[in-house]
Amino acid sequence: MTPARAPAVAAFDAGRLRAQFPILAQQVNGKPLVYLDNAATTQKPVAVIEAIASYYREINSNVHRGAHALSDRATSAFEGARDAVCRFINSPSREQVIWTRGTTESINLVAATFARSRLRAGDEILVSGLAHHSNIVPWQLAAEAAGAKVVSIPVTDDARLDLEAFARLLGERTRLVALEHVSNAMGTVHPVERIIAMAHAAGVPVLLDGAQAVGHMPVDVQALDCDFYAFSGHKMFGPTGIGVLYGKREWLESMPPWQGGGEMIETVSFEGTRYAALPYRFEAGTPHIAGAVGLGAAIEWLAGIDRAAATAHEDALLAHALELARELPGFRLVGSAPHKVAVLSFLLEGGHPQDVGTLLDQQGVAVRTGHHCAQPLMARFGVPGTIRASFSLYNTHAEVEGLFAALHKVRSFL
Ligand code: 7TS
Numbered sequence: 001m002t003p004a005r006a007p008a009v010a011a012f013d014a015g016r017l018r019a020q021f022p023i024l025a026q027q028v029n030g031k032p033l034v035y036l037d038n039a040a041t042t043q044k045p046v047a048v049i050e051a052i053a054s055y056y057r058e059i060n061s062n063v064h065r066g067a068h069a070l071s072d073r074a075t076s077a078f079e080g081a082r083d084a085v086c087r088f089i090n091s092p093s094r095e096q097v098i099w100t101r102g103t104t105e106s107i108n109l110v111a112a113t114f115a116r117s118r119l120r121a122g123d124e125i126l127v128s129g130l131a132h133h134s135n136i137v138p139w140q141l142a143a144e145a146a147g148a149k150v151v152s153i154p155v156t157d158d159a160r161l162d163l164e165a166f167a168r169l170l171g172e173r174t175r176l177v178a179l180e181h182v183s184n185a186m187g188t189v190h191p192v193e194r195i196i197a198m199a200h201a202a203g204v205p206v207l208l209d210g211a212q213a214v215g216h217m218p219v220d221v222q223a224l225d226c227d228f229y230a231f232s233g234h235k236m237f238g239p240t241g242i243g244v245l246y247g248k249r250e251w252l253e254s255m256p257p258w259q260g261g262g263e264m265i266e267t268v269s270f271e272g273t274r275y276a277a278l279p280y281r282f283e284a285g286t287p288h289i290a291g292a293v294g295l296g297a298a299i300e301w302l303a304g305i306d307r308a309a310a311t312a313h314e315d316a317l318l319a320h321a322l323e324l325a326r327e328l329p330g331f332r333l334v335g336s337a338p339h340k341v342a343v344l345s346f347l348l349e350g351g352h353p354q355d356v357g358t359l360l361d362q363q364g365v366a367v368r369t370g371h372h373c374a375q376p377l378m379a380r381f382g383v384p385g386t387i388r389a390s391f392s393l394y395n396t397h398a399e400v401e402g403l404f405a406a407l408h409k410v411r412s413f414l
Helices: 006-011 014-018 046-059 069-088 103-118 137-146 163-169 192-201 249-254 289-303 307-325 353-362 375-380 397-413
Strands: 097-100 124-128 149-153 174-180 206-209 228-232 243-247 265-269 272-275 331-333 343-348 368-370 386-390
Touching: 046 069, 046 289, 069 097, 069 289, 097 103, 103 137, 103 174, 103 206, 103 228, 103 243, 124 137, 124 163, 137 149, 149 163, 163 192, 174 192, 192 206, 243 249, 307 331, 307 343, 307 397, 343 397, 353 368, 353 386, 353 397
Parallel strands: 124 149, 124 174, 174 206, 206 228
Antiparallel strands: 097 243, 228 243, 265 272, 331 343, 343 386, 368 386
């Protein structure tokens, strides 16, 4: 054990925390599961699993419409979860918290309403060169419809955004800046406050894709001063199929509706329809009630975690991995930004990432391989893909050692 990681281990007991995640206690391919695919989705604590189960067992009903007790209880649970999100991201009001299916849908909502209603021919949207495809393609669809352009913000050799280039790109034609708070493929944490200040100085609003941030750090949308913030419940110990779009009130109120249907209207007649107030205007149809309840439970669960100690623990896991990587011949790190979350993207000389992933899986180690839905970033680094081990607060130093023991074995097969 190195002195660098000893204090963090003492401050944060990942071993004890793991007991709350039943899925982690299993064997895969005859080996204890080492789950290192947390950037794809995090596992769920019993508190979240139970909240969803008890919602269906005890109060399942549709929201906002029934004149009966169960519907009232379901509505309270659903709207209570919105209040929990409001506090979690420090939104100025609950009306600015819109339920979606996840980050992808949140970004599509902004692209289809905010962007489409403002874009004109020749306009530009500046998008991070590290972006996930779900923060690229919706802008391309909106730009295509308007004759506008999506322009990528260049990436430095150490996987940061090139801020000098960004300053040059920001201009008269820029209508929006869209970037991730934290990169999924390489873990880079961007200096988003600075980027937002630069964009605002040029009069340009900013959408932050927070998919990879929410599971690793507290988020305060007012302190960030972002115009939109999108995230998914399943990357922060909550369920799949539920996510959030936060927006500044002035923008949300100026945006045309997106999907039409029940819930999003005030009155409907064949002569014309009046739309509901925020947040319901953007929530057509029966929502994912159990998902919202589960996300509320995840937020409550996270409130019991010392986030600073969890971050220190994750940083120590990454430091440990980098130290072991030095002793692994043929290891090549891809993405070495000084400020990053615990994501280790790498190549192993002589091994195709997919083969390495399969050989790791045979030893019970779950990682993700491929382009990580960030093909432009892979092209920037001249690689078709990488092997990605992404850590969460319940991972342990023994698992880091397990990963590298497995990688040494993989090397012997290559
Ligand atoms: N943005 C980022 C930065 C992401 O990492 C992801 C998912 C998304 C958007 C889309 O989120 P969704 O919940 O709407 O699907 N990222 C990953 C990943 O890195 N591996 O699998 C999914």
